[in-house]
Amino acid sequence: MGIRSWSQTGYSYHHNTTAPTSLTTSFQAFEVTQDTTNNTNSNLFPDSGHIETIEFDFTVKGDATKVTMYLARDSNGNCALTSGTGTGTEELLTAGTGTTASGVFIVRQDYNYDDSVANIKQGSIYVMAKVDDATGSPKANIRVNWRR
Numbered sequence: 308m309g310i311r312s313w314s315q316t317g318y319s320y321h322h323n324t325t326a327p328t329s330l331t332t333s334f335q336a337f338e339v340t341q342d343t344t345n346n347t348n349s350n351l352f353p354d355s356g357h358i359e360t361i362e363f364d365f366t367v368k369g370d371a372t373k374v375t376m377y378l379a380r381d382s383n384g385n386c387a388l389t390s391g392t393g394t395g396t397e398e399l400l401t402a403g404t405g406t407t408a409s410g411v412f413i414v415r416q417d418y419n420y421d422d423s424v425a426n427i428k429q430g431s432i433y434v435m436a437k438v439d440d441a442t443g444s445p446k447a448n449i450r451v452n453w454r455r
Contacts, residue, residue, distance in 0.1 A: 313357075313454040319432065320349035323366050323446040330374070330438045330445045334395070336382045339451045340431040346448075351430035354420040356455030358388070361412040361434060364450070365400065368408040369443020373399050376412060376436040378451070381426040384435040389414060395435065406443075418453075 321337045322345035341351045363374050375395035380386040390396065400408040420429060438445050 315353075316452075316454050317350040317353075318348075318450045318452045319352040320346045320451075321434065321449040322346065323448050328446060329441070330371070330436055330447060331441045332437055332439070334375075334384060334393075334435045334437050336379070336384055337434045337436055337449055338382065338428070338431050339434055339449055340428075349450075352432045352451065353418075353453060353455045354429065356418055356453045358414045358416050358418050359452045359454060360414060362450040362452070363398075363400075363410040363436070364448040365403070365408040365410075365445060366406075366448065367444060367446040368400060368402070368406050369438075369445040370440040371400060371408070371438035371443075371445045373397050373439045374410045374436060374447075375438070376434055378414065379433045379435050380421065380424050382428070382433055383426050384433065386424045386427070387435075388416065388418060388432075395437070 398410040
């Protein structure tokens with residue numbers, strides 16, 4: 308087994324004011340890409356690399372206590388990269404100050420862009436996410452951390 312060496316680390320981003328803006332109790336596609344308007348440090352999602360983690364930074368938690376998600380190549384959520392297509396993986400939210408909270412998913416998986424997939428967009432990846440209780444319109448910034 309060789310030593311991994313990364314030439315670049317970074318993250319791609321979905322801001323809570325970009326549609327869809329609130330999480331609901333049904334899966335929705337949150338496009339994660341470069342957003343220099345809301346986060347100048349964000350980057351386009353690379354064509355190939357290694358996905359480390361996915362962060363949910365809830366700016367409004369509402370009554371949600373857990374977030375469920377899976378990662379997909381396409382905006383319809385049909386070509387999953389992580390387990391749980393249609394069911395997802397759950398994470399309990401860690402309460403922050405006031406109405407904020409967070410949840411982190413460890414992924415640690417390689418990724419390669421595949422233009423044969425329908426509804427795929429170069430430079431983007433899709434986080435399919437929902438919450439257990441949408442009362443209070445929960446909103447989150449989402450970061451996908453990657454290496455290449």
